[in-house]
Amino acid sequence: VKSEFEWINRIRAASRRFSPDLVLGIGDDAAILKRPQGKWWLVTTDALFENVHFKVEYTPGKLLGHKSLAVNLSDIAAMGGTPRFFLLAIAVPDGFDEAYLDEFVTGMLETADKHTTVLVGGNVSASQSGLAITITVIGDCSAHMAARRDGAMPGDSVYVTGELGLSAIGLKLLQDGRRLSEELPPELERPILAHLAPQPRVAVGRFLAENRIAGSMIDLSDGLSSDLFHICEESGVGAVITAERLPVFDAGTVAQADLQQEALHGGEDYELLFTVRSEKVAELEAAQAQFPNVTFTCIGRITEETRRLYLEAGGRCELLEPKGYDHFKGR
Amino acid sequence: VKSEFEWINRIRAASRRFSPDLVLGIGDDAAILKRPQGKWWLVTTDALFENVHFKVEYTPGKLLGHKSLAVNLSDIAAMGGTPRFFLLAIAVPDGFDEAYLDEFVTGMLETADKHTTVLVGGNVSASQSGLAITITVIGDCSAHMAARRDGAMPGDSVYVTGELGLSAIGLKLLQDGRRLSEELPPELERPILAHLAPQPRVAVGRFLAENRIAGSMIDLSDGLSSDLFHICEESGVGAVITAERLPVFDAGTVAQADLQQEALHGGEDYELLFTVRSEKVAELEAAQAQFPNVTFTCIGRITEETRRLYLEAGGRCELLEPKGYDHFKGR
Numbered sequence: 001v002k003s004e005f006e007w008i009n010r011i012r013a014a015s016r017r018f019s020p021d022l023v024l025g026i027g028d029d030a031a032i033l034k035r036p037q038g039k040w041w042l043v044t045t046d047a048l049f050e051n052v053h054f055k056v057e058y059t060p061g062k063l064l065g066h067k068s069l070a071v072n073l074s075d076i077a078a079m080g081g082t083p084r085f086f087l088l089a090i091a092v093p094d095g096f097d098e099a100y101l102d103e104f105v106t107g108m109l110e111t112a113d114k115h116t117t118v119l120v121g122g123n124v125s126a127s128q129s130g131l132a133i134t135i136t137v138i139g140d141c142s143a144h145m146a147a148r149r150d151g152a153m154p155g156d157s158v159y160v161t162g163e164l165g166l167s168a169i170g171l172k173l174l175q176d177g178r179r180l181s182e183e184l185p186p187e188l189e190r191p192i193l194a195h196l197a198p199q200p201r202v203a204v205g206r207f208l209a210e211n212r213i214a215g216s217m218i219d220l221s222d223g224l225s226s227d228l229f230h231i232c233e234e235s236g237v238g239a240v241i242t243a244e245r246l247p248v249f250d251a252g253t254v255a256q257a258d259l260q261q262e263a264l265h266g267g268e269d270y271e272l273l274f275t276v277r278s279e280k281v282a283e284l285e286a287a288q289a290q291f292p293n294v295t296f297t298c299i300g301r302i303t304e305e306t307r308r309l310y311l312e313a314g315g316r317c318e319l320l321e322p323k324g325y326d327h328f329k330g331r
Numbered sequence: 332v333k334s335e336f337e338w339i340n341r342i343r344a345a346s347r348r349f350s351p352d353l354v355l356g357i358g359d360d361a362a363i364l365k366r367p368q369g370k371w372w373l374v375t376t377d378a379l380f381e382n383v384h385f386k387v388e389y390t391p392g393k394l395l396g397h398k399s400l401a402v403n404l405s406d407i408a409a410m411g412g413t414p415r416f417f418l419l420a421i422a423v424p425d426g427f428d429e430a431y432l433d434e435f436v437t438g439m440l441e442t443a444d445k446h447t448t449v450l451v452g453g454n455v456s457a458s459q460s461g462l463a464i465t466i467t468v469i470g471d472c473s474a475h476m477a478a479r480r481d482g483a484m485p486g487d488s489v490y491v492t493g494e495l496g497l498s499a500i501g502l503k504l505l506q507d508g509r510r511l512s513e514e515l516p517p518e519l520e521r522p523i524l525a526h527l528a529p530q531p532r533v534a535v536g537r538f539l540a541e542n543r544i545a546g547s548m549i550d551l552s553d554g555l556s557s558d559l560f561h562i563c564e565e566s567g568v569g570a571v572i573t574a575e576r577l578p579v580f581d582a583g584t585v586a587q588a589d590l591q592q593e594a595l596h597g598g599e600d601y602e603l604l605f606t607v608r609s610e611k612v613a614e615l616e617a618a619q620a621q622f623p624n625v626t627f628t629c630i631g632r633i634t635e636e637t638r639r640l641y642l643e644a645g646g647r648c649e650l651l652e653p654k655g656y657d658h659f660k661g662r
Contacts (some may be wrong), residue, residue: 041469043451043467044416045452045453045454045467046454047420047422047454049422049456049457049458049459049467052422052459053456055462087374088376089376089377089420091383121374123378124379125374125378125380125384126381126463128383129461130459130460132463134378134420134465136374136376136418307509311349
């Protein structure tokens with residue numbers, strides 16, 4: 001099998017069609033559907049499969065319900081939109097724990113309520129292997145105001161919200177046998193929750209798009225190097241990242257991990273990665289006060305060298321390969 | 332695990348929310364989203380899983396691509412809408428046949444083009460078991476003109492398009508080892524194609540809704556008895572079906588099967604089942620000429636006895652249990 005991205009590109013090329021209502025199709029975090037009255041619809045779909053994306057043994061049902069929706073809300077956030085509606089397609093193995101399913105629904109709907117997003121349909125079927133969840137979210141944004149991946153320009157600053165690598169470290173802790181429980185040392189809770197219960201940056205994303213601060217934007221699902229590469233590919237630019245500036249999670253003695261590597265390549269942080277024109281940087285820095293719980297960090301800049309990423313560390317500059325997750329190939 | 336419908340009802344009850352843009356959420360073939368400018372959006376999602384809904388050994392890739400989209404288009408047809416956009420979430424096992432996937436995409440896009448429906452997004456991931464396909468379709472209809480399940484009234488005539496039981500017989504033939512090939516006796520091709528390549532009744536559905544001929548409508552996916560029960564449940568009515576009127580597929584010597592049972596309970600015909608007020612029956616019968624390839628057959632009438640189905644045969648009337656497919660329990 002070809003790589004995931006080759007296959008997506010192939011489908012993308014083969015499916016390109018003109019439609020008066022379609023502003024942007026495959027290739028971004030969500031599709032944009034044009035409608036009159038000053039609003040555009042955003043639609044996105046994402047799936048979580050048992051033993052591929054999560055294991056039941058370390059994932060409480062409520063958090064799985066939350067995360068299944070949250071990863072989709074994060075895509076809407078990365079467009080600068082507001083989630084409105086969603087559909088759930090779920091496949092359940094024979095004999096699956098009913099209480100777990102109830103918890104799943106509860107967690108999903110709690111998160112939906114938090115974002116005033118309404119479940120409007122779906123599909124249930126049997127599964128021959130594990131639990132399989134596919135959610136489609138429909139959101140909207142002001143016309144012409146969606147933050148796409150293709151708007152980065154040489155000279156732009158590259159920003160990221162929050163900390164990087166937290167989710168990857170949380171996953172390692174879970175794989176090492178750590179669990180959310182009373183016995184868990186308190187300092188381990190944050191990375192584990194970052195992995196099991198990521199918080200989509202909906203309000204921040206909307207703010208950055210509506211004020212035209214983010215020239216381009218994406219959410220960090222595959223990992224910084226891969227997701228930055230997506231922006232560079234779509235925008236026809238390159239980027240240089242400064243290692244010392246990365247908001248690396250300070251794990252202390254929490255985990256045996258190369259924290260910088262996790263920050264560069266670890267997936268599923270669901271933070272926002274975005275580019276800012278120089279004339280907009282002051283506006284962004286001023287906006288930091290409005291979002292006291294979400295740090296904006298400048299980690300580098302956009303360059304002219306198409307599809308090339310570099311990492312600057314200790315004054316030296318080396319090529320940075322996009323090494324995020326490929327669902328067909330593993331790491 | 333509870334039955335599929337119990338679980339759906341539970342999710343439905345737990346997820347009921349007010350939203351000014353939402354006309355109809357869970358419980359019909361598609362959700363209805365209200366938008367100004369005289370159009371409503373319709374969104375629906377449906378999934379096909381390998382070895383649950385299909386087997387690769389008897390399903391050509393192109394036909395699987397077609398069917399994956401067609402079953403969703405059928406839901407839009409059953410609302411009287413026009414499909415516009417769709418999203419594809421697909422999970423692929425390691426080492427899966429690449430040529431088959433290419434055929435899948437080709438078939439899917441051919442059907443999309445036939446219905447001028449545009450793929451606008453999606454998601455690809457690995458699968459630990461078989462191929463898993465979830466498609467979400469977004470369509471629209473004229474405001475207030477969607478044909479819902481809850482509009483049947485006592486005295487209405489019950490109509491169905493096409494023939495019944497064809498798909499179920501096709502599935503039996505496939506399970507008996509018959510395959511689409513040059514050696515296949517020509518009379519077996521029609522039932523097998525009905526199963527592998529169902530034709531969504533989009534034009535008919537739209538006609539019936541826009542002319543307010545269908546007071547209620549559903550597509551036949553679970554089987555006549557189950558789908559009629561869905562209409563009766565949502566409308567608070569019952570129905571009597573006349574066995575002699577059923578457009579049973581005349582299999583001749585084709586298959587050892589109880590053809591009437593397949594017509595009553597066999598799934599996946601993707602024909603339309605709809606109810607017609609007495610004052611609209613003449614208009615429907617006159618419209619038959621416009622659709623020479625799709626027969627409209629009156630098979631019974633709606634009654635006052637809530638949630639009760641009866642089968643009239645040879646002058647006798649007996650209770651008809653909804654026995655369609657429950658994805659959690661099998662037949």
